[in-house]
Each structure stands twice: as structure tokens, then as C-alpha cells.
Amino acid sequence: MDSNLQPDERERLQAQTTELATIAGGLAHEIRNPLSTIRMNLELLAEDLDAEASPNSRRMIDRVAKLQKECLNMEDVLNDFLQFAKAGEPDLVECSLNDEVQEFLKFLTPQAEGRGVELRPLLDANLPIARLDPGLIKQVLRNLARNALQAMPDGGTLELLTMMRGGKIALEVIDSGEGMDEKTVTRMFQAFFSTRSGGSGLGLPTVRRIIEAHGGTIACDSAPGRGTRFTILLPVNQRAH
Incomplete structure (x- = not known):
């Protein structure tokens, strides 16, 4: 929005x-x-x-x-x-984004290993508490990871980083895959737009809807042959300070 x-x-x-x-x-x-x-x-x-x-x-x-x-x-x-x-109706609770990422990685590891993809988490140990819907945040991670694995059919690396940036909690999901052209990046968050045969075109629009429902933003940086970086910014839970 x-x-x-x-x-x-x-x-x-x-x-x-x-x-x-x-x-x-x-x-x-x-x-x-x-x-x-x-x-x-x-x-x-x-x-x-x-x-x-x-x-x-x-x-x-x-x-x-x-x-x-x-x-x-x-x-x-x-x-x-x-x-x-x-996706637009989160049930927010105080929790750690790092904990949600680590739990998700346990689920993702077997699938990544089967595809020859190396997972590289780098999580800020001093990350503050946020108000999140754990189920919806895991859905965000699933959708982004699924796209990343599909973009690396011959293996590669998938980085998940958390940090503070401009007073916001940042989550970056970076893959070394095929990347996307400018036209795809421009349209990727539009409902029912898909570059894959048989895809519903709702995965990334759902991701954006979830993040915006949390009061956050999501951006993408990608180019053919140099991978893709998604950057999510979420508000800090002020009541936890």
C-alpha cells in the first residue's frame, strides 16, 4: 500500500x-x-x-x-x-524473527541439500523483539525459499540475514540463482502474474500482502545471471523496550 x-x-x-x-x-x-x-x-x-x-x-x-x-x-x-x-489478517504476538528463521531452516535443510543448495544464515544476535504472526512469517519464508530453489536448478547458495537498518528489523533472502529481468521484477508482486507454467501467480503477492499487514515493506533487487535479493523491513515492537 x-x-x-x-x-x-x-x-x-x-x-x-x-x-x-x-x-x-x-x-x-x-x-x-x-x-x-x-x-x-x-x-x-x-x-x-x-x-x-x-x-x-x-x-x-x-x-x-x-x-x-x-x-x-x-x-x-x-x-x-x-x-x-x-494474508491480510495476521494474529500478532511478541516473538523473535531469528527464532522463526531458525525453525524454518530446520524444515528447509533436507530439501536444500537434495537440490545442492547451501544454506547460509547470518542472524543478528541483538535483534529486538517484533510483533509477528509466526505462521504467516513462515509462509513468507516458504514462498521466498521455494522461488529461490527453483531459480537454482544446478545448486547454489541461499543466504538468510537479519539485522537492524534505519530503526527497522531487516530480513534479507539472497540466492545465487538465475535472476530476473527488469520486466519480471516490475510485475512480480501483481496477482496472477507468473513466469512458470502451472504457477498460480499468487506466491509473491501473498508475501507482500503479509509483510504490509505487519506494517512492513518488501523490495527486490535482481538481474539475469546475478541472483536475487529480497529485503524485508519490519517495525520494532516498541512495547517490548
């Missing part, structure tokens, strides 16, 4: 965004119910066709399998959409 907006205008836009997210979340739930019914009936149909064991049933099974795959793709999009809708 534009920091140059007046407080009343910012509150009005925030209220509109929250209402839209609520409507979108309800719509996603309404779609999920009949989609689950379709999936269940496709499974039953596949079982019936498999029992026939005829050439015609084989062709029909292949068609049913394609429909099942499309249903799974739709469920993935719905899940991403629901995460986007919930």
Missing part, C-alpha cells in the same frame, strides 16, 4: 481490501466443495472403467486421468487463493 497516502485514505483502502479478501475466500470455499465431489466421482468412474479392461475403457481412463489432474491443479490454485485472502 502506498506510504504517501493520507491515513484516512489508507484505512479506506485497507477496509476495501479486507472486504474483497473475505468475499474471495468465501468464493474459494464454495468452489472447493463441488470440486471435491467431482474428484470423488472421477475416482469411482476410473475404478469402474478399470474393471472392464477393454480398449475403449482404457481410452476413457486416460481421459478421466486428465480430468483428475486438472482438478488437482484447480485445488492448488484455490489453496493459494485462500492463503492470499487470509
Whole structure:
């Protein structure tokens, strides 16, 4: 959300965004119910066709399998959409960003090692307490790490750094991957924009929505062949001082 907006205008836009997210979340739930019914009936149909064991049933099974795959793709999009809708409503508690990063690294390490990616955390031991939603912050880390690993198909390094910067708590996520061109960087936070086939285009918009809901900002610096750096700035919890 534009920091140059007046407080009343910012509150009005925030209220509109929250209402839209609520409507979108309800719509996603309404779609999920009949989609689950379709999936269940496709499974039953596949079982019936498999029992026939005829050439015609084989062709029909292949068609049913394609429909099942499309249903799974739709469920993935719905899940991403629901995460986007919930991202603007954090449940804030006093906690350490370092603790959240360290816990996330335990989850990420096996996956990174399997892809030949070296994790390099550098966390400021004197980082002050912040007011965060731990679940949503981990979602931010998951989305950024997932993009980073996809950008390093032949391995590389992924750095996670915390520090103080300009009175804010800073988190940097830096990969040595393929990088992105200026056009992609400009559009990457737009909903449904994706450079990957099959991607929902909601991962990075969800990240930005979560960070802004925490009163923070996120920026990206990237170029083809020189990796990508995401910089997140979060407010310090003044009540903890």
C-alpha cells in the first residue's frame, strides 16, 4: 500500500481490501466443495472403467486421468487463493524473527541439500523483539525459499540475514540463482502474474500482502545471471523496550 497516502485514505483502502479478501475466500470455499465431489466421482468412474479392461475403457481412463489432474491443479490454485485472502489478517504476538528463521531452516535443510543448495544464515544476535504472526512469517519464508530453489536448478547458495537498518528489523533472502529481468521484477508482486507454467501467480503477492499487514515493506533487487535479493523491513515492537 502506498506510504504517501493520507491515513484516512489508507484505512479506506485497507477496509476495501479486507472486504474483497473475505468475499474471495468465501468464493474459494464454495468452489472447493463441488470440486471435491467431482474428484470423488472421477475416482469411482476410473475404478469402474478399470474393471472392464477393454480398449475403449482404457481410452476413457486416460481421459478421466486428465480430468483428475486438472482438478488437482484447480485445488492448488484455490489453496493459494485462500492463503492470499487470509494474508491480510495476521494474529500478532511478541516473538523473535531469528527464532522463526531458525525453525524454518530446520524444515528447509533436507530439501536444500537434495537440490545442492547451501544454506547460509547470518542472524543478528541483538535483534529486538517484533510483533509477528509466526505462521504467516513462515509462509513468507516458504514462498521466498521455494522461488529461490527453483531459480537454482544446478545448486547454489541461499543466504538468510537479519539485522537492524534505519530503526527497522531487516530480513534479507539472497540466492545465487538465475535472476530476473527488469520486466519480471516490475510485475512480480501483481496477482496472477507468473513466469512458470502451472504457477498460480499468487506466491509473491501473498508475501507482500503479509509483510504490509505487519506494517512492513518488501523490495527486490535482481538481474539475469546475478541472483536475487529480497529485503524485508519490519517495525520494532516498541512495547517490548
